[in-house]
Amino acid sequence: MDFLTQGLFRSSGVVLRRRISAxxxxxxxxxxxxxxxxxxxxxxxxxxxxxxxxxxxPLTWGSxxxxxxxxxxxxxxxxxxxxxxxxRLDPEKLxxxxxxxxxxxxxxxxxxxEDDVLILLYWTMRSLCEGANPLFLSWRLLxxxxxxxxxxxxxxKCEQCGVALKDAVYWSxxxxxxxxxxxxxxxxxxxxxxLRLLQAAAMLPRRNLISFSxxxxxxxxxxxxxWKTQIGxxxxxxDRSC
Ligand SMILES: [Zn+2]
Numbered sequence: 001m002d003f004l005t006q007g008l009f010r011s012s013g014v015v016l017r018r019r020i021s022a023x024x025x026x027x028x029x030x031x032x033x034x035x036x037x038x039x040x041x042x043x044x045x046x047x048x049x050x051x052x053x054x055x056x057x058p059l060t061w062g063s064x065x066x067x068x069x070x071x072x073x074x075x076x077x078x079x080x081x082x083x084x085x086x087x088r089l090d091p092e093k094l095x096x097x098x099x100x101x102x103x104x105x106x107x108x109x110x111x112x113x114e115d116d117v118l119i120l121l122y123w124t125m126r127s128l129c130e131g132a133n134p135l136f137l138s139w140r141l142l143x144x145x146x147x148x149x150x151x152x153x154x155x156x157k158c159e160q161c162g163v164a165l166k167d168a169v170y171w172s173x174x175x176x177x178x179x180x181x182x183x184x185x186x187x188x189x190x191x192x193x194x195l196r197l198l199q200a201a202a203m204l205p206r207r208n209l210i211s212f213s214x215x216x217x218x219x220x221x222x223x224x225x226x227w228k229t230q231i232g233x234x235x236x237x238x239d240r241s242c
Contacts, residue, residue: 003111004035004068011035012063012081013118016101018056020046026056028075029105030064031121036113037105040066042075052078059084059097061122082122086129096134097125100141103235107145107242116148127206133213135227136201140209142234143202151241153234155199167192174237198230 013032020026024047031037045051055062055078065076087093104121108114124141128134146152156165159175169190170182176190190198197216204212218224 004038004073006068006070008065008067008076010063010065013061014101014121015056015058015060016105018058026052026075028056031104031108031118032064032113033115033118034113035111037108037110038073040064040073040075045075054083055080057083057088058101059087059125061125082126084125084129087125092134093128096138097128100124100138103142103238107238114148117145120144120148123206127209130210131213132209133217135218135224135231136209136213138231139198139201139227139234142231142238146234146237146241149241151237152202153237155195155202165195169195171233194226 011032011034013030013035015028016031016037017029018026019028024044026042026045028040028042029037030040042052042056045056050056052075054060056075060078060080061082061084063079063081065078067074067076084097087097100121104117108117120141124137128137143152143155153159153175155176157163158165158169158178158181159172160177160181163178163180165176165178167179169176169178169192171177171188171190172182176195182188200212200216218227
């Protein structure tokens with residue numbers, strides 16, 4: 001926290017996590033523009049009716065007025081810009097958005113601003129509010145996050161020989177391989193139709209995500225398991241990159 005100078009400042013961002021102590025003190029893990037992830041304190045704010053109302057709930061986006069003291073960062077006021085209310089009404093959406101918050105909390109470093117990731121997180125949550133499929137969005141968020149870090153698997157070319165990926169492809173530890181470069185078939189094979197879905201979920205402009213979700217959303221357990229496997233693979237890359 002020493003990277004911040006003492007005094008008042010303002011930044012926009014999101015509440016990632018919230019802790020409330022038995023004494024009614026609130027600690028918030030915020031992800032802020034120009035700052036990155038930071039813990040801020042609001043002593044006594046959860047007592048009685050609560051000074052900030054629902055504005056300290058995780059997933060709340062807003063403008064935060066903060067005071068940097070000698071040891072801690074304190075919350076003064078919150079100007080809520082987007083409370084992502086739709087997500088709170090649907091358990092599946094809520095679960096996905098909170099999982100994204102946990103990942104950002106875990107895979108970003110205190111004092112390192114990652115504004116591209118902040119913007120990505122915002123528009124991923126907005127798309128979830130507007131009806132895009134949570135599994136597509138999880139894959140999209142992770143792939144684009146890795147892309148920002150320069151570690152996203154190439155979705156168009158074989159990782160080893162660079163040939164264009166078109167038929168069935170294979171997953172190595174870090175990317176996609178063509179049939180020639182893959183030494184094993186079996187469970188890591190991805191059919192060309194599935195590859196096209198992965199490419200679309202990662203690359204489509206946001207305005208096309210909703211209609212894409214309504215056409216190709218995974219409907220049965222096997223399809224959902226496929227997406228969960230692919231999401232897990234990207235998580236492993238993110239895990240290694242930290
Ligand atoms: Zn190859």
